[in-house]
Amino acid sequence: MKIGIVAPGGPIAPEVEEKLSALVAALPAAHRPEIWFHPQCVASSGHFAGDDATRAAAFLDVANDPEFGAVWFARGGYGSFRIVEAVLPALTDAARDKLYLGYSDVGALNAALYRAGIGRVAHGPMPSDINRDDGEAAVRRALAFLTDGDASARAPVAVPGAPTAAFNITILAHLIGTPALPDLSGHVLMLEEVSERMYRIDRALGQITSVPEIRRAAGIMLGRCAPIPGNDPEFGCTEEEVARYWCERAGIPYLGRADIGHDAANKVVPFGAW
Amino acid sequence: MKIGIVAPGGPIAPEVEEKLSALVAALPAAHRPEIWFHPQCVASSGHFAGDDATRAAAFLDVANDPEFGAVWFARGGYGSFRIVEAVLPALTDAARDKLYLGYSDVGALNAALYRAGIGRVAHGPMPSDINRDDGEAAVRRALAFLTDGDASARAPVAVPGAPTAAFNITILAHLIGTPALPDLSGHVLMLEEVSERMYRIDRALGQITSVPEIRRAAGIMLGRCAPIPGNDPEFGCTEEEVARYWCERAGIPYLGRADIGHDAANKVVPFGAW
Numbered sequence: 312m313k314i315g316i317v318a319p320g321g322p323i324a325p326e327v328e329e330k331l332s333a334l335v336a337a338l339p340a341a342h343r344p345e346i347w348f349h350p351q352c353v354a355s356s357g358h359f360a361g362d363d364a365t366r367a368a369a370f371l372d373v374a375n376d377p378e379f380g381a382v383w384f385a386r387g388g389y390g391s392f393r394i395v396e397a398v399l400p401a402l403t404d405a406a407r408d409k410l411y412l413g414y415s416d417v418g419a420l421n422a423a424l425y426r427a428g429i430g431r432v433a434h435g436p437m438p439s440d441i442n443r444d445d446g447e448a449a450v451r452r453a454l455a456f457l458t459d460g461d462a463s464a465r466a467p468v469a470v471p472g473a474p475t476a477a478f479n480i481t482i483l484a485h486l487i488g489t490p491a492l493p494d495l496s497g498h499v500l501m502l503e504e505v506s507e508r509m510y511r512i513d514r515a516l517g518q519i520t521s522v523p524e525i526r527r528a529a530g531i532m533l534g535r536c537a538p539i540p541g542n543d544p545e546f547g548c549t550e551e552e553v554a555r556y557w558c559e560r561a562g563i564p565y566l567g568r569a570d571i572g573h574d575a576a577n578k579v580v581p582f583g584a585w
Numbered sequence: 586m587k588i589g590i591v592a593p594g595g596p597i598a599p600e601v602e603e604k605l606s607a608l609v610a611a612l613p614a615a616h617r618p619e620i621w622f623h624p625q626c627v628a629s630s631g632h633f634a635g636d637d638a639t640r641a642a643a644f645l646d647v648a649n650d651p652e653f654g655a656v657w658f659a660r661g662g663y664g665s666f667r668i669v670e671a672v673l674p675a676l677t678d679a680a681r682d683k684l685y686l687g688y689s690d691v692g693a694l695n696a697a698l699y700r701a702g703i704g705r706v707a708h709g710p711m712p713s714d715i716n717r718d719d720g721e722a723a724v725r726r727a728l729a730f731l732t733d734g735d736a737s738a739r740a741p742v743a744v745p746g747a748p749t750a751a752f753n754i755t756i757l758a759h760l761i762g763t764p765a766l767p768d769l770s771g772h773v774l775m776l777e778e779v780s781e782r783m784y785r786i787d788r789a790l791g792q793i794t795s796v797p798e799i800r801r802a803a804g805i806m807l808g809r810c811a812p813i814p815g816n817d818p819e820f821g822c823t824e825e826e827v828a829r830y831w832c833e834r835a836g837i838p839y840l841g842r843a844d845i846g847h848d849a850a851n852k853v854v855p856f857g858a859w
Contacts, residue, residue: 510632
């Protein structure tokens with residue numbers, strides 16, 4: 312398995328490549344993929360890992376190269392949505408026979424690829440997670456999924472056999488009304504959040520649960536929402552109470568907690584029926 | 586003119602009633618409205634000015650009372666969207682013959698009322714603005730609009746005669762996909778922001794300019810976006826460059842700056858053709 316790494320949003324710290332390469336080199340040969348960091352991963356243009364054209368070209372370099380079995384998104388940040396419109400029509404058949412893995416801001420590309428039926432998309436750890444406390448565990452989990460399809464890397468699903476999808480709450484809210492949003496009818500939808508105040512989680516979930524196709528989801532599972540900066544005044548309920556409130560209003564089954572989040576324990580969630 | 590004041594999101598500071606009452610009492614008799622603060626304005630339930638049922642009931646108390654010529658939203662905060670579904674079907678004919686004025690979070694109610702064709706809606710200063718530096722000017726402007734329809738209170742429009750609408754950028758983004766979003770085709774759409782980092786302004790404008798009905802707007806005017814917390818790293822362009830970028834991508838005319846914002850200079854923007 313050859314894995315190509317690109318950064319559609321923000322750039323990675325230069326040491327990520329070194330750390331990840333050392334970790335991969337130490338894997339047993341039978342489970343050791345070949346990894347390649349596109350030089351664009353450390354490019355810089357204001358907020359982004361290179362300007363829109365650079366990031367789009369880097370993504371296409373890897374996605375359209377039949378040598379690669381997987382596109383692994385290096386990091387979130389912000390910027391994926393800006394390149395969706397440019398890259399989608401430029402993907403070739405080589406892009407269809409591939410895995411795509413990432414989360415957070417990368418949800419915009421996950422969504423658009425899944426909606427277009429291109430490749431097999433999954434929400435899960437990224438190379439930049441290696442810099443977290445215990446981050447090697449996250450990266451090993453992602454590699455086991457990409458290389459061996461390791462089922463233990465995956466987050467448990469409350470409705471066995473149901474198609475799944477996973478997103479950061481804020482990212483999903485900002486995809487609504489755009490051509491990137493897939494139809495999530497019938498899906499178990501797992502949602503996580505990081506560094507958003509509770510009123511913002513509430514506001515985004517109110518929007519998400521208003522979408523007709525999401526009202527037809529098999530249910531919502533709530534991943535970790537952490538850290539949550541203080542609300543002034545205290546919001547008055549927990550993130551799970553907020554999720555239950557909006558699910559109840561929308562008639563969407565609330566299916567409990569999901570084992571995903573912006574942390575080292577973040578499990579993999581394949582999109583669709585896997 | 587009798588003006589009823591309610592708080593569909595967060596509560597007001599208790600001194601707002603006192604300050605506003607003193608200001609109104611000092612107006613010349615011919616321009617002096619009668620104002621009434623619903624006691625709900627200072628209610629408290631966690632984040633909100635009373636729970637959803639309390640806020641919805643207070644809004645209906647004023648909107649459905651034919652004695653009042655205007656509903657003036659006391660403050661933004663967060664919470665309007667939560668009561669839209671409950672209040673809209675409960676509005677009576679008395680609610681139709683009324684002005685509604687507010688901005689920020691109240692945009693959710695402005696949107697829903699405008700979409701439903703109920704009353705005459707405007708984006709503009711609220712009683713809580715009296716606590717800003719030079720806030721009395723904002724409140725006087727709103728009162729002149731509500732009481733006398735003062736044209737000088739209104740923000741200039743780049744396309745004379747075009748219907749108008751105005752929103753906080755983040756609030757409008759979170760209305761997309763919900764039943765509250767009105768059709769803004771043909772409108773001059775004025776957008777402002779407060780306390781959001783540049784990448785978030787970019788992200789929200791990317792979503793807003795993706796909506797087909799907004800792509801058919803007469804154009805977008807950008808209000809003040811201030812303060813903008815620092816972006817790490819520097820985002821790389823200004824809010825006007827961001828607005829131009831997304832307008833160009835979407836084929837929406839960018840019509841320059843609008844005289845609105847979370848500040849004392851905030852002008853009034855009526856919704857629709859006035």
